[in-house]
Amino acid sequence: MASKSRPGVDYMLFITCVMLMLFGILMVYDASSAFASETTGDSAYFFKRQVVWAVLGIITGFYFYTRDDRQLDKMIVPGIIVAIVLLFAVHVPGLGRRVGGAKRWLRLGPFSFQPFELAKIFYVLYMSKLFTDDNSPLMKKITRSAMVTAIVALGLIFQKDLGGTAIIMLLYFAMLLMAGVPVWFFGGALAAAVGLVVLLIKVEPYRMQRMLAFTDPWKDFYGSGWQVAQSLISVGSGGILGVGFSNSQQKFLYLPTPHTDYIFSIIGEELGLWGAILVIFGFFMILSRGIFIAINSKDKFYKFMAVGLTLAITSQAVINIGVAIGIMPSKGTTLPFISAGGSSLLITCIAAALLLSASRKAYGGNN
Secondary structure, three states, X not given: OOOOOOXXXXXXXHHHHHHHHHHHHHHHHHHHHHHHHHHHOOOXXXXXXXXXXXXXXXXXXXXXXXXXXXXXXXXXXXXXXXXXXXXXXXXXXXXXXXXXXXXXXXXXXXXEEOHHHHHHHHHHHHHHHHHOOOOOOHHHHHHXXXXXXXXXXXXXXXXXXXXXXXXXXXXXXXXXXXXXXXXHHHHHHHHHHHHHHHHHHHHOHHHHHHHHHHHOOXXXXXXXXXXXXXXXXXXXXXXXXXXXXXXXXXXXXXXXXXXXXXXXXXHHHHHHHHHHHHHHHHXXXXXXXXXXXXXXXXXXHHHHHHHHHHHHHHHHHHHHHHHHOOOOOOOOOOOOOOOOOHHHHHHHHHHHHHHHHHHHHHOOOOO
């Protein structure tokens, strides 16, 4: 375990992230082979893309890891502005790509990019900078933070991304708690968030169908309950030890997205309870090391950033796993480091790199 008297990064966090990413590449190949063969004619199509994005993620992550405080500070405001613009740009004809009935992707030549991933990182950085600015009064920070959060949430709501909205609101509440905002404001913001979620569920019929499917997927097995039911079948058939690597039956087009939203279901089916526990333990390690870094950070900005980035990674993992095992309604959220998806892997690598950079400073390393 790294300590304050020993300069360097948190190697436990580094090893955990690397192992999750390598395991993810392996599982993407396994889980996507049937789907890729059916849709592209190349069973290794998604595997090849994941390897390319992993390399890009490592390179980009190293770039962010080596930035000093001044260089990182210069990126924050332009970054959050660009991220917000891209959130709304998905609705521009010719730029946005519709997947599963929702426009959440931007076309970038042969690639597609999900703006939420970028917004998630720069939202954390912006809020960390805002709440640790000693030159601004608390009410000004609260007002500005509420405005930025509302704009980001609105962009996600227009994308019909309830899962992304929930993650942003969680990050916002965490920042408010750390900043020591008045209880009345925190309580009011929480009540408004709950009311917003209820309203969003009611105004979109498909969300209500998902809620009903979540409570009883077997009632409409061949309709709204299909994904949830197939995921439960996948996880349940794995038992304690699993059916064996590459022996999944559900990946053969029973689960609509076995390599992205429901990759944890395939892990549970093939590797069983023990394999699923190891994955969960990996994210628990990220959570515990992130909190440890925050506690040991003397700089308030890095303390806020460590908490925000840790929650950004682990809350998304909780949602993905919760959906796969049937304790949360379907939300279309990827499993960080593991699910197929270039923007998700790239941004997760950047988040991990920034956490490692924070640990270097917390443990006495140079800026």
